[in-house]
Amino acid sequence: MRIRATLSLSLAALLGLTACGSDYPLGAEQEAAAQRGDTSLQGAVTAAGSSAQGPAMDAWRAGFATLYPRAQVQYSPDGSGAGRGALLAGAVGFAGSDAYLSEEELAASTEVCGPGGAFNIPAYVSPISVAFNLPGISELKLDAATVARIFRGDIALWNDPAIAAQNDGVDLPALPVSAVSRSDDSGTTENFTDYLHAVVPEIWTEEPDGTWPAGLENENAKGNAGVVSTVAGTVGAVTYADDSAVGDPLGRAALKVGADYVPVSSEAAAAAVDLASRVSGREDYDIALDLDRTTSEPGVYPLVLVSYHVYCARYENEATAAVVRAFGTYAVSAEGQAEAAEAAKSSPISPELSRQATESIASIEVGDIP
Numbered sequence: 001m002r003i004r005a006t007l008s009l010s011l012a013a014l015l016g017l018t019a020c021g022s023d024y025p026l027g028a029e030q031e032a033a034a035q036r037g038d039t040s041l042q043g044a045v046t047a048a049g050s051s052a053q054g055p056a057m058d059a060w061r062a063g064f065a066t067l068y069p070r071a072q073v074q075y076s077p078d079g080s081g082a083g084r085g086a087l088l089a090g091a092v093g094f095a096g097s098d099a100y101l102s103e104e105e106l107a108a109s110t111e112v113c114g115p116g117g118a119f120n121i122p123a124y125v126s127p128i129s130v131a132f133n134l135p136g137i138s139e140l141k142l143d144a145a146t147v148a149r150i151f152r153g154d155i156a157l158w159n160d161p162a163i164a165a166q167n168d169g170v171d172l173p174a175l176p177v178s179a180v181s182r183s184d185d186s187g188t189t190e191n192f193t194d195y196l197h198a199v200v201p202e203i204w205t206e207e208p209d210g211t212w213p214a215g216l217e218n219e220n221a222k223g224n225a226g227v228v229s230t231v232a233g234t235v236g237a238v239t240y241a242d243d244s245a246v247g248d249p250l251g252r253a254a255l256k257v258g259a260d261y262v263p264v265s266s267e268a269a270a271a272a273v274d275l276a277s278r279v280s281g282r283e284d285y286d287i288a289l290d291l292d293r294t295t296s297e298p299g300v301y302p303l304v305l306v307s308y309h310v311y312c313a314r315y316e317n318e319a320t321a322a323v324v325r326a327f328g329t330y331a332v333s334a335e336g337q338a339e340a341a342e343a344a345k346s347s348p349i350s351p352e353l354s355r356q357a358t359e360s361i362a363s364i365e366v367g368d369i370p
Helices: 009-016 028-036 054-067 080-088 103-113 144-152 187-199 223-232 266-274 318-332 334-344 351-362
Strands: 043-049 071-076 094-097 118-132 139-142 178-182 219-221 237-242 251-257 260-262 304-312
Touching: 043 080, 043 318, 054 071, 054 318, 054 334, 071 318, 080 094, 080 103, 080 187, 080 304, 094 118, 103 118, 103 304, 118 187, 118 223, 118 266, 118 318, 118 334, 118 351, 139 144, 144 178, 144 187, 144 237, 144 251, 178 187, 178 223, 187 237, 187 304, 219 223, 223 237, 266 304, 304 318, 318 334, 318 351, 334 351
Parallel strands: 043 071, 043 094, 139 251, 178 219, 178 237
Antiparallel strands: 094 304, 118 237, 118 251, 118 304, 251 260
């Protein structure tokens, strides 16, 4: 099966059916941008995947449209697993994923991406919040063991001694704990379970996975927005979600790291990424990162999500490859990262990581896929 994410017929229709034959289907703003943008890049690419990346992707698409008003990227936030599956099926030009491709997925990707397969580029960094709905309480201190027991259903009430011992002076209610997990295959779930398995493997015995463990029954909802909405409407509920999706009235947990409790912040998440190393055994252009979940470094928040753009190393169509290269380069640039941070409260990747990502994206080639 070969990649089919070439120039979209829908774009051609869009360009052709606008009022008065306009070349700028998004209206006056796009037409104004065309006067200062690069109109030589033309075409459309579709993508799908991570819902956590949704707000950042909207910001990137808007900024990209200003720079390249005749090019278009469409994105469907269907979840990381769905995005990777769509890429491996040749249904999209690239995927957004909160987990890098597994070895099995890398091997399968050669069918649609050629012998070089697909590769991972870190584009979006955000802490995962343990978010809860307890009126009057905006922050709790929790260690990994307590978080694991909460989501295993071993802690039934919010005034449980394990929570109270870490939160002296907080008037904890005798409310039932209602844990909410993701119903879809989610990179956020994979990162959350990876953290618990790495830090407290004696409690969280299940291997990290994008699907919530069978047998651990609780309420569930689809996407970051779904779990946050469910918790916001349920007093006593708790979930894990990309921090950019968490707002009032929910509180957030500060996690115990070493001897201290570290609150959620973009700076603490960025510090965790700075400690990461590359996954071994990958191609030089593949920047999959191995996070140190067990760190005791001060000021580091290890429950962090590194969300990737997953590209093919080769595309059959030059126009598609050109749009993918340009969009990918913009997303990891200082400007693109700043736009994402403003829109989604994400943590910009470091200048060095941006440089490495830009070089990897530039390596995308065009050619037949056997």
